[in-house]
Amino acid sequence: xxxxxxxxAPPAAATMMMILGESSxxxxxxxxxxxxxxxxxxxETRSLIILRGRWTGFSTPQNEGPGLRSVPTMCTDKWRNLxxxxxxxxxxxxxxxxxxxxxxxxxxxxxxxxxxxxxxAEDAKVDSYLQFSDKVLEDAGVPxxxxxxxxxxxxxxxxxxxxxxxxxxxxxxxxxxxxxxxxSAFGLRTRRAFWLEDGDAVVxxxxxxMPLGTYTLHLDQGLTIKICLYEEAEQLQVxxxxxxxxxxxxxxxxxxxxxxxxxxxxxxxxxxxNLDELQHGAVYEGLRLLGx
DNA sequence: ATCCCGGTTAAGTTAC
DNA sequence: GTAACTTAACCGGGAT
Numbered sequence: 177x178x179x180x181x182x183x184x185a186p187p188a189a190a191t192m193m194m195i196l197g198e199s200s201x202x203x204x205x206x207x208x209x210x211x212x213x214x215x216x217x218x219x220e221t222r223s224l225i226i227l228r229g230r231w232t233g234f235s236t237p238q239n240e241g242p243g244l245r246s247v248p249t250m251c252t253d254k255w256r257n258l259x260x261x262x263x264x265x266x267x268x269x270x271x272x273x274x275x276x277x278x279x280x281x282x283x284x285x286x287x288x289x290x291x292x293x294x295x296x297a298e299d300a301k302v303d304s305y306l307q308f309s310d311k312v313l314e315d316a317g318v319p320x321x322x323x324x325x326x327x328x329x330x331x332x333x334x335x336x337x338x339x340x341x342x343x344x345x346x347x348x349x350x351x352x353x354x355x356x357x358x359x360s361a362f363g364l365r366t367r368r369a370f371w372l373e374d375g376d377a378v379v380x381x382x383x384x385x386m387p388l389g390t391y392t393l394h395l396d397q398g399l400t401i402k403i404c405l406y407e408e409a410e411q412l413q414v415x416x417x418x419x420x421x422x423x424x425x426x427x428x429x430x431x432x433x434x435x436x437x438x439x440x441x442x443x444x445x446x447x448x449x450n451l452d453e454l455q456h457g458a459v460y461e462g463l464r465l466l467g468x
Numbered sequence: 469a470t471c472c473c474g475g476t477t478a479a480g481t482t483a484c
Numbered sequence: 485g486t487a488a489c490t491t492a493a494c495c496g497g498g499a500t
């Protein structure tokens with residue numbers, strides 16, 4: 177479920193919890209050969225930048241034993257390497273590199289560093305293991321004490337509650353960036369929709385101008401239907417499965433996997449191939465593709 | 469003792 | 485096949 181209170185949605189590469197020296201046979205070498213984890217995908221790196229140091233519960237590496245790297249360690253290392261890369265890119269730019277920085281998440285890093293520079297005290301509270309100093313900012317060429325947008329404080333932050341867990345979410349970016357931050361903070365991996373409601377049950381759009389305060393995160397419960405499965409040759413019903421769908425893509429995935437053109441309500445005639453026409457709790461059967 | 473940071477090593481990938 | 489490049493992982497020195 178969402179928001180287990182621990183590290184939310186570590187990048188896939190980090191999630192591997194890379195086990196060094198893993199082998200099928202007997203191998204009791206003390207020091208396993210260095211084995212790299214998967215390279216972080218750009219999206220994962222972006223998530224890390226967005227999350228920065230919000231995982232306060234993982235301020236110290238855990239679950240590290242011989243041949244084991246913890247997610248915090250991997251994230252910390254990745255963050256350090258990102259800072260190094262950023263500084264290098266910045267220096268190259270200043271040295272007259274000409275073109276745009278080649279670092280993939282250069283803009284995100286720059287914005288984050290600027291934002292943090294505005295709010296060192298706040299960062300110190302939420303950021304217990306992914307730290308960086310003013311020296312980094314200076315070296316990186318980020319003007320100290322610059323304030324954008326006339327907000328005059330540490331950036332706009334809202335509280336988002338989901339179950340027993342609450343996360344601080346910065347809302348200085350675009351609507352997409354705010355959504356990404358919420359997804360990362362609560363580990364939302366699926367495509368299911370979500371929205372924020374304030375104390376008066378008013379649904380708010382994701383907006384940097386949204387009122388500050390505490391919001392409750394609501395997740396789309398999806399549309400649950402029952403599907404009758406038939407034995408191919410005899411057309412005998414063999415089982416009924418329950419499926420929860422959140423988006424038309426989910427429905428298309430289901431149809432594609434089964435080789436169906438659409439769904440038909442039991443006893444009905446209409447072919448359905450989009451989510452809006454499905455009824456919660458209704459029973460459907462799959463319609464095979466012609467020639468399939 | 470611990471943390472931070474720059475530098476280095478080496479696994480993995482890409483280009484030729 | 486291998487040279488060049490990228491980047492995760494590691495190391496060690498300095499600051500506190």
